[in-house]
Amino acid sequence: MNNDRPLALTRRGVLASGVASAATSAAAPLLAAPPSPKAKSTEVALMQTTLKVNGKTERLDLDPRTTLLDALREHLHLTGTKKGCDHGQCGACTVIVEGKRINSCLTLAVMHDGDAIKTIEGLGTPGDLHPMQKAFVTHDGYQCGYCTPGQICSAVAVLDELKAGIPSHVSADLDKIAFSRDEIVERMSGNICRCGAYSNIFEAIADVAGEKA
Ligand code: FES
Ligand code: FES
CATH class of the missing domain: 3.10.20.30 (Beta-grasp domain)
Structure with missing residues (x-):
């Protein structure tokens, strides 16, 4: 190894090279290509x-x-x-x-x-409830009430589906769509009640349908 030449590193030299590289990085964005006029706006058209x-x-x-x-x-x-x-x-x-x-x-x-x-x-309105709303009150078809608007809208539509003869997954005879516990349980299965008021919800729906719970 040749030890004749001392390492040419001085404090002044290190500082100077640091400043030079910082200046280069600061200048980089200025030298970058300007944004394309076609760049997409983040605003969403209403x-x-x-x-x-x-x-x-x-x-x-x-x-x-x-x-x-x-x-x-x-x-x-x-x-x-x-x-x-x-x-x-x-x-x-x-x-x-x-x-x-x-x-x-x-x-x-x-x-x-x-x-x-x-x-x-x-x-319905507070003074003139829909029959399904009345039945939920009569049969205590709720506890906290959070699921209740969805349950009632669903129940109203379920009875219309039965009237229209629309089959469900549990309909045994596609020509005779009728009220049954199985039909209601299946059709209402997308409405979850964390309070577990299911039996009373079924009673309310049966009441409006004119059926025995
Ligand atoms: S909030 Fe829509 S299904 Fe739960
Ligand atoms: S009444 Fe509480 S979640 Fe159904």
């Missing part, structure tokens, strides 16, 4: 959406990613419809759209432009 909620026409400018549930609760302040899981597991958000029950957390509001939507607020 979509005009008309919903006929409980007989009233509502015009909303919505972010197209807004769920029907959020449009009802956050934009129209109809908080009777509840948010439980927000991904189709509990049924708390059930509303009736064009006569059919759906989980409003699983659908976008803009997909329902022009649709007629019924929420728990539109089924």
